[in-house]
Amino acid sequence: MELKPARVFEQFAKINQIPRPSKHEEKMIEFLKEFGKSHNLETKVDKTGNVLITKSATKGMENAPTIILQSHIDMVCDKLVDVDFDFYNDPIQTYVDGEWLTAKGTTLGADDGIGVAYELAILDSDDIEHGKIECLFTVDEETGLTGAFGLEPNWLTGKYLINLDSEDEGQIFVSCAGGVTTDNLFKYKREEAPAGYFFMEASVKGFIGGHSGDDINKKRANAIKVLGRFLYMEQSKMDLRLVEWNSGKMDNAIPRDGKVLFAVPAAEKENVMADWNIFTKGIEEEYHVSDPNGVFSIESKEARPVVEKEVGRHLIMAIQAVDNGPLTNCQDEVIAYMVETSSNVAVVKTEEEVITVIASQRSNVPSALTNMANTIKACFEMAGAEVNQHDQYPGWKMNPNSKLVDVAVAEYKKLFNKEPEVLGIHAGLECGLISEKYPNVDMMSVGPTLRFVHTPEERLLIPTAQMVWDHLLAILKNIK
Numbered sequence: 001m002e003l004k005p006a007r008v009f010e011q012f013a014k015i016n017q018i019p020r021p022s023k024h025e026e027k028m029i030e031f032l033k034e035f036g037k038s039h040n041l042e043t044k045v046d047k048t049g050n051v052l053i054t055k056s057a058t059k060g061m062e063n064a065p066t067i068i069l070q071s072h073i074d075m076v077c078d079k080l081v082d083v084d085f086d087f088y089n090d091p092i093q094t095y096v097d098g099e100w101l102t103a104k105g106t107t108l109g110a111d112d113g114i115g116v117a118y119e120l121a122i123l124d125s126d127d128i129e130h131g132k133i134e135c136l137f138t139v140d141e142e143t144g145l146t147g148a149f150g151l152e153p154n155w156l157t158g159k160y161l162i163n164l165d166s167e168d169e170g171q172i173f174v175s176c177a178g179g180v181t182t183d184n185l186f187k188y189k190r191e192e193a194p195a196g197y198f199f200m201e202a203s204v205k206g207f208i209g210g211h212s213g214d215d216i217n218k219k220r221a222n223a224i225k226v227l228g229r230f231l232y233m234e235q236s237k238m239d240l241r242l243v244e245w246n247s248g249k250m251d252n253a254i255p256r257d258g259k260v261l262f263a264v265p266a267a268e269k270e271n272v273m274a275d276w277n278i279f280t281k282g283i284e285e286e287y288h289v290s291d292p293n294g295v296f297s298i299e300s301k302e303a304r305p306v307v308e309k310e311v312g313r314h315l316i317m318a319i320q321a322v323d324n325g326p327l328t329n330c331q332d333e334v335i336a337y338m339v340e341t342s343s344n345v346a347v348v349k350t351e352e353e354v355i356t357v358i359a360s361q362r363s364n365v366p367s368a369l370t371n372m373a374n375t376i377k378a379c380f381e382m383a384g385a386e387v388n389q390h391d392q393y394p395g396w397k398m399n400p401n402s403k404l405v406d407v408a409v410a411e412y413k414k415l416f417n418k419e420p421e422v423l424g425i426h427a428g429l430e431c432g433l434i435s436e437k438y439p440n441v442d443m444m445s446v447g448p449t450l451r452f453v454h455t456p457e458e459r460l461l462i463p464t465a466q467m468v469w470d471h472l473l474a475i476l477k478n479i480k
Helices: 006-015 026-038 110-124 146-150 223-235 266-286 309-321 366-382 403-416 431-437 462-478
Strands: 042-045 051-055 067-072 094-097 100-103 133-138 160-163 171-176 178-187 197-205 241-247 258-265 295-301 325-329 339-351 354-363 386-393 421-425 442-445 459-461
Touching: 006 026, 006 110, 006 462, 026 042, 026 051, 026 110, 051 110, 067 110, 110 133, 110 459, 110 462, 146 431, 160 403, 160 431, 171 403, 178 309, 178 366, 197 223, 197 266, 223 241, 223 258, 223 266, 223 309, 223 339, 241 309, 258 266, 266 295, 309 354, 309 366, 325 366, 339 366, 354 366, 366 386, 403 442, 403 462, 431 442, 459 462
Parallel strands: 067 133, 067 160, 160 442, 171 421
Antiparallel strands: 042 051, 051 133, 094 100, 100 459, 171 442, 178 354, 178 386, 197 258, 197 295, 241 258, 241 339, 325 339, 339 354
């Protein structure tokens, strides 16, 4: 399939040559600075690393209101376990699979590289009608919304803002959830395992995973919770000693794989093997529709020092007990389809003398977010963890009188002879933070159709890229 609009995909290809992990966007910032300079466009970089490139109105559009186009330049870096790839140096390798654009064994970076590409294509053009445009490129959206947090209140002058970080063409997003991250530290000391213990490693892989906000209601398996369920069952039967547990990579993704090393009395090893086979058959049945490709294994390992007994026992109990997934849907009838409050256990990481469990909570209701965060905190505090909550960000409240949305809906109907959906989303968009600093700016969010974001299966539906482009140009031409 031909990649259209060509000018957008040309920019996307250039972007994918540039490494841009979250918190390591230096090369991308330099690329944008050089882009602005080569096009004789005013280009500014703030102290956080956000880039603002301004383009004057085209002839006849001088009296049109200034529009801000906004996207983030970082990407989630995830790969298949058997793929050799360095996200700090290697270019993303893309290919066309039917109507989809995807990458070879890694995240594609369309979240939000395609939004960046739309902005660059407009800045590069000389045949598009528009008023004055401010193209805002923010840093570190994926791991803390650092760019949006650091945005200076008087930097932008636009009346309207179009965020280009949504994942479903035909949907116009007008509100989003707030969130907070909860880090739970289990400090421990190593000790020798009791004599005669047998060491085993259980692992899972092949789950779909996905975005911990947008995909949290899709009944996908969470690798940490799956492994935790098995460990809790075995711990209830025998003296299980935890050695090491690693699962999940990003605090905003549903973990797809993981490994846990543990020791049990040698006399119990056959029972553990049998329990694993029964347990995994049950998991396969439980997720036979939503997550059918899980791969499960268990094997013997060499003896190693173990985590002290009570720390390991309490950690396993906490993982079993902690809330995970959607808690409730929104109460308002117009958005009753949408998850209101959720939590996702995202990462377990074993380091010397500390095991860290990271969970993220989201809600469109501030009081419910506080309650969910406190619920997670209390669970881990009871288990003896040191709890630290951080990176809290606000939700984005819908503007019922949005002129921008009215224009967007009208132009969409003209182009495609159908109504777009006007929705909220159970995920954090930078609009929440930007709206706090620019409360009078009228905002919305759109984007082409993406699937399996934050995973190596991430893909972009190619025909929708053209549709979003046509819609975006119509809005720029007709907003008054």
